[in-house]
Amino acid sequence: MMELQALKNKFDIIGNSPALNYALTTAEKVAPTDLSILILGESGVGKEVFSKIIHQLSPRKHGPFIAINCGAIPEGTIDSELFGHEKGSFTGASDNRKGYFETVNGGTIFLDEIAEMPLGTQSRLLRLLQNGEYIKVGASQVLKTDVRVIAATNVNLMDAVQKGKFREDLYYRLNTVPIIVPPLRERGNDIALLFRKFSVDFCEKNKIKPPQLSEEAKELILNYRWPGNIRQLKSVAEQVSILSDADHLFPEDLIRFIPNNSTALNLSGGTASDFNSIGNELAIKMLIELKQDMNDLKRMFFELSKNTPSNYDSTSDSGDARILPTDRYISANRPLGGFAPNVIELPERSTTTSKQHQVDLLPENLNLVDMEKKFIVSALKKHRGKRKYAAEELGISERTLYRKIIDYDIEE
Numbered sequence: 001m002m003e004l005q006a007l008k009n010k011f012d013i014i015g016n017s018p019a020l021n022y023a024l025t026t027a028e029k030v031a032p033t034d035l036s037i038l039i040l041g042e043s044g045v046g047k048e049v050f051s052k053i054i055h056q057l058s059p060r061k062h063g064p065f066i067a068i069n070c071g072a073i074p075e076g077t078i079d080s081e082l083f084g085h086e087k088g089s090f091t092g093a094s095d096n097r098k099g100y101f102e103t104v105n106g107g108t109i110f111l112d113e114i115a116e117m118p119l120g121t122q123s124r125l126l127r128l129l130q131n132g133e134y135i136k137v138g139a140s141q142v143l144k145t146d147v148r149v150i151a152a153t154n155v156n157l158m159d160a161v162q163k164g165k166f167r168e169d170l171y172y173r174l175n176t177v178p179i180i181v182p183p184l185r186e187r188g189n190d191i192a193l194l195f196r197k198f199s200v201d202f203c204e205k206n207k208i209k210p211p212q213l214s215e216e217a218k219e220l221i222l223n224y225r226w227p228g229n230i231r232q233l234k235s236v237a238e239q240v241s242i243l244s245d246a247d248h249l250f251p252e253d254l255i256r257f258i259p260n261n262s263t264a265l266n267l268s269g270g271t272a273s274d275f276n277s278i279g280n281e282l283a284i285k286m287l288i289e290l291k292q293d294m295n296d297l298k299r300m301f302f303e304l305s306k307n308t309p310s311n312y313d314s315t316s317d318s319g320d321a322r323i324l325p326t327d328r329y330i331s332a333n334r335p336l337g338g339f340a341p342n343v344i345e346l347p348e349r350s351t352t353t354s355k356q357h358q359v360d361l362l363p364e365n366l367n368l369v370d371m372e373k374k375f376i377v378s379a380l381k382k383h384r385g386k387r388k389y390a391a392e393e394l395g396i397s398e399r400t401l402y403r404k405i406i407d408y409d410i411e412e
């Protein structure tokens, strides 16, 4: 047997929790056999990954592997897809068709959401599991195939048996070796390891700087119930990496990407589907570009600021950004590389580069609201609470400033 860590490295598996280790060890043990395997676990825990591990560690590894989602194939065509059909066997069957059990001969088939398989298909599958025999739809000839079956479900199959929706004999046939893949919320610190891995991978790929979790943020992700499991964690880690401009993530940076607060703690129900994902690749690409631009800008401004030291008030002991008397400015209050100054003056418009124009397009999610609030606080501080001067410096009317002070709940 391969050492467990080597196995994890080989398949990019992150985590050290005992339940995960146990599942992996079981997978490794059953892999070399031809036994049918039933993988149990919630959506997004890694069931498909496990099916691939089993195939790869089996003597069939050079044979084909195919993953079929039984819940995604219409009831009327699933028999034909899996077992093939004879020309003319039903309306639309204009050709002979090979089924997956024929094309995957010598390999492994992963039947995901097996509980969704219609009863008729279950009978065909049972026969195939018992002696490798099957009959194409509309045919009479018995055919043979050598396919290993790995099935998976996120529902309680015994319930389905009791409701008459799943054949009991098939259940026992499949369930000889169950592998239980634990939900993410039961994996303890694996959650933090996975978050780190996903954000670092994503940031490396997109050439942005990976954020660090603060202790509080770590606490939050360790206690959240993660209804969508690893798939959800991956999505959150990636979204936070693009959308949060912080080097250090705090709970409020994460909470935006976590569905609703009532299910945020590891207490009640909630499903993967209430996870609010951006889901729009184009929007994500745009945001990545914006974030890269932001970083370029910061770097550029930092370089510029080194040449204009008089603009940086090194005697200021507060960490807040100061407002400078320019018509446009940007806060680099989150240091780049840990040593950028807090305030950087923008060059005159005449030296404006094409990238600068994009500052105008920055969406609110990049924390412009936060920045605005910080600017106002700084302006007020600088002018010792005198709104008239602070407003003047901010380039807004006193009334607008007054409204913003109330909106942002700024204490004077």
Ligand SMILES: Nc1ncnc2c1ncn2[C@@H]1O[C@H](COP(=O)(O)OP(=O)(O)O)[C@@H](O)[C@H]1O
Binding pocket: 012, 013, 014, 015, 041, 042, 043, 044, 045, 046, 047, 048, 049, 050, 194, 230, 231, 234
């Ligand atoms: N232990 C793990 N370490 C790293 N990534 C994982 C791990 N388990 C699952 N994943 C990833 O999580 C995602 C969901 O896994 P998947 O196998 O599709 O889940 P399921 O089939 O249970 O819905 C995939 O992107 C997979 O690569």
Ligand SMILES: [Mg+2]
Binding pocket: 044, 047, 048, 112
């Ligand atoms: Mg899946």
